[in-house]
Amino acid sequence: MALEWEQVVVDSADPVALGRWWASALGWVVVNDDADEFEIRPSADTLPGLVFLPVPERKQLKNRLHLDFRPDDQAAEVERLLALGARRADVGQGGAPWVVLADPEGNEFCVLGQRSDP
Structure with a gap:
C-alpha cells in the first residue's frame, strides 16, 4: 500500500483571507479559491498543498500540529x-x-x- 501526502487541512474563520496570507508567505499559487475550500500549492501540479476550510469557532489553544x-x-x-x-x-x-x-x-x-x- 502506498500513500501520497495530498495536503494539510487548516480550519479557519476566513479561509480565503488566511489562504491568501499563506500563499503570499510561501510564494505558492492558489489552485481553488472557493470560500468553502481554499487551496494553495507550491505550483498547480505539485503536492502537498494547504487547504483552508471554514469553521465557526476561533482557535483557542496551542496547535497540536x-x-x-x-x-x-x-x-x-x-x-x-x-x-x-x-x-x-x-x-x-x-x-x-x-x-x-x-x-x-x-x-x-x-x-x-x-x-x-x-
Missing part, C-alpha cells in the same frame, strides 16, 4: 513574515534557536535557524 520552515536567512524571513501580518508567539520555547510566529488567525509555526552540519 504545526509547520516548521528553514529559510536561508532566519532574521530576514522573520521580519518579512511579521511585515505580512504574522506575530510573535510564545509556546514555551524559551531560548530555542527557532522563532515561533503565528499567522493572522493565531496558528503557530516555526522559523528555524541555519542547519548545523552533523
Whole structure:
C-alpha cells in the first residue's frame, strides 16, 4: 500500500483571507479559491498543498500540529513574515534557536535557524 501526502487541512474563520496570507508567505499559487475550500500549492501540479476550510469557532489553544520552515536567512524571513501580518508567539520555547510566529488567525509555526552540519 502506498500513500501520497495530498495536503494539510487548516480550519479557519476566513479561509480565503488566511489562504491568501499563506500563499503570499510561501510564494505558492492558489489552485481553488472557493470560500468553502481554499487551496494553495507550491505550483498547480505539485503536492502537498494547504487547504483552508471554514469553521465557526476561533482557535483557542496551542496547535497540536504545526509547520516548521528553514529559510536561508532566519532574521530576514522573520521580519518579512511579521511585515505580512504574522506575530510573535510564545509556546514555551524559551531560548530555542527557532522563532515561533503565528499567522493572522493565531496558528503557530516555526522559523528555524541555519542547519548545523552533523
